[in-house]
Amino acid sequence: MNQKEQKICRDIKQHGHDILCSDLFQQAGRQAHHLRSTVSDHSLNVCITGVRLCSLLQHFGIRLNEKEIIQASLCHDLGMVGRDRKYRTRLRAWRFHPDESAKLAKSIVPDLDPSVESIIKTHMWPGPCGRPQTKEGVILNMADKYASIADWTSAVTGRRYKDRIKQVISE
Ligand SMILES: [Fe+2]
Ligand SMILES: [Fe+2]
Numbered sequence: 001m002n003q004k005e006q007k008i009c010r011d012i013k014q015h016g017h018d019i020l021c022s023d024l025f026q027q028a029g030r031q032a033h034h035l036r037s038t039v040s041d042h043s044l045n046v047c048i049t050g051v052r053l054c055s056l057l058q059h060f061g062i063r064l065n066e067k068e069i070i071q072a073s074l075c076h077d078l079g080m081v082g083r084d085r086k087y088r089t090r091l092r093a094w095r096f097h098p099d100e101s102a103k104l105a106k107s108i109v110p111d112l113d114p115s116v117e118s119i120i121k122t123h124m125w126p127g128p129c130g131r132p133q134t135k136e137g138v139i140l141n142m143a144d145k146y147a148s149i150a151d152w153t154s155a156v157t158g159r160r161y162k163d164r165i166k167q168v169i170s171e
Contacts, residue, residue: 001164008051009168015070016047020169022108024078031081034151039077044166045147046140047073053139068136071112072119073143075105098124 001009012020019025028039037045050069057064079086079100080093086100087093102120106112119137122130123144132138150161160166 001168004055005165007055008048009165011051011066012044012047012070012074012169015067016074019071019074019105019108024081024104024108025074027081028078031083033077033080034148034155036155037151039080041166042147042151043074043077044169045150045161046076046143048162048165049147049150050139050143053143057139062135064139065115065136068113068116068119068134069140069143071105071109072116072123072136072140075108075116076101076120076123076140076144078104094124095128098122098129 025040025043028043029041031039033039033042047070050073051066054064054066054069077097079097079102081104083090083093083097087096098121101123102117105120106117109116115134115136118133119140122132122137123140125131125141132141147161154160
């Protein structure tokens with residue numbers, strides 16, 4: 001791994017430690033998501049993409065709160081864990097999981113910043129939720145869309161997205 005990738009791993013492990021170690025995130029590894037992915041694998045894809053966008057934008061003088069992006073991305077789809085039990089239909093899961101994810105994020109990180117909750121609640125924009133309120137919210141929104149495409153592409157090609165980084169984060 002190069003230095004940039006090592007820094008991504010370090011930052012995610014540091015700011016996402018409590019979430020990565022939580023029972024819920026472990027359960028997310030068993031929840032199917034996006035064809036052949038899982039909620040935790042997809043969330044790590046979003047997280048890695050979000051952190052990469054952060055450092056890219058820093059070169060253009062745009063400063064972002066990386067900790068908020070890491071926490072929000074790791075939690076943004078936790079509301080999908082147990083979706084067949086929690087929601088009557090797939091449509092309802094799609095509609096209501098952002099609020100549920102925000103609630104679960106708060107249960108893992110009790111002193112979670114309200115701005116992280118807001119990022120999670122608006123991650124499906126322009127779906128049926130409010131628009132992102134901060135730059136970090138916009139970045140998470142974009143990272144989620146990009147990572148979702150990566151999930152589907154991986155399912156078709158069999159090539160997994162940023163596998164080495166995910167392995168190191170999971171160690
Ligand atoms: Fe989502
Ligand atoms: Fe997502």
